[in-house]
Amino acid sequence: MQLFFNPEIKEDTSLVTFSKEESRHMVKVLRKSIGDELDLTNGQGWLFKAELVSADLKHCSAKIISKNKQVKHNYNLHLAVAPTKMNDRYEWFLEKATEIGIDSITPIICDNSERKVIKADRFEKILQSAMKQSLNCYLPKLNEPINFKDFMSQKFTGQTFIAHCEELNRKSLKHELKPQTDITILIGPEGDFSVKEIQMAIDNQFIPVTLGNTRLRTETAAVVACHSVAFINESYENV
Numbered sequence: 001m002q003l004f005f006n007p008e009i010k011e012d013t014s015l016v017t018f019s020k021e022e023s024r025h026m027v028k029v030l031r032k033s034i035g036d037e038l039d040l041t042n043g044q045g046w047l048f049k050a051e052l053v054s055a056d057l058k059h060c061s062a063k064i065i066s067k068n069k070q071v072k073h074n075y076n077l078h079l080a081v082a083p084t085k086m087n088d089r090y091e092w093f094l095e096k097a098t099e100i101g102i103d104s105i106t107p108i109i110c111d112n113s114e115r116k117v118i119k120a121d122r123f124e125k126i127l128q129s130a131m132k133q134s135l136n137c138y139l140p141k142l143n144e145p146i147n148f149k150d151f152m153s154q155k156f157t158g159q160t161f162i163a164h165c166e167e168l169n170r171k172s173l174k175h176e177l178k179p180q181t182d183i184t185i186l187i188g189p190e191g192d193f194s195v196k197e198i199q200m201a202i203d204n205q206f207i208p209v210t211l212g213n214t215r216l217r218t219e220t221a222a223v224v225a226c227h228s229v230a231f232i233n234e235s236y237e238n239v
Contacts, residue, residue, distance in 0.1 A: 158182025
């Protein structure tokens with residue numbers, strides 16, 4: 001199954017047109033021709049079946065023949081992760097988290113952050129590609145970068161955690177997680193959160209947690225946290 005992404009498709013859309021880049025990929029690389037069936041998503045949970053009616057290198061179009069709303073997982077996971085010094089490490093996290101299952105991502109700028117600027121367009125493409133590869137019809141939301149203090153001024157629902165490496169009273173994330181609930185987890189930069197930031201999070205009811213016995217890179221910690229949430233919820237569903 002080859003899944004295509006088009007954010008412009010609505011529930012009542014009857015005809016879909018594709019960009020020059022995507023049209024060329026369909027015809028030149030995938031060898032699609034008139035009459036071929038396509039699987040499309042708008043990233044909002046809908047899976048559309050469509051039939052190609054125009055197969056041109058510059059302009060492909062398809063008519064929608066059926067639609068189905070994909071069931072969404074029964075929790076909401078928001079990871080606030082500090083940008084890594086090397087962009088490719090953050091991109092790796094975005095890709096793997098999307099494959100595993102995540103709902104929203106916020107790049108947070110911390111006291112020890114070495115990178116404070118992100119490539120939003122590039123990150124969006126990574127998310128879209130990972131969504132299509134994993135045959136998931138829900139595209140994670142990439143929020144604007146925000147500094148730690150401003151992030152903490154927001155209101156949160158459900159469980160909230162901050163994963164850090166300081167030798168303080170930390171609990172095990174996997175033992176604290178509850179299934180079927182909203183979850184927000186903070187993951188710091190390579191230099192970890194500052195003591196001030198950790199205390200600010202605790203003052204805002206964030207539970208300090210550890211992700212295991214070894215020190216993890218930022219992107220690895222984020223993926224471990226994402227998988228832990230998915231695992232807890234899958235285990236609950238299978239009980």
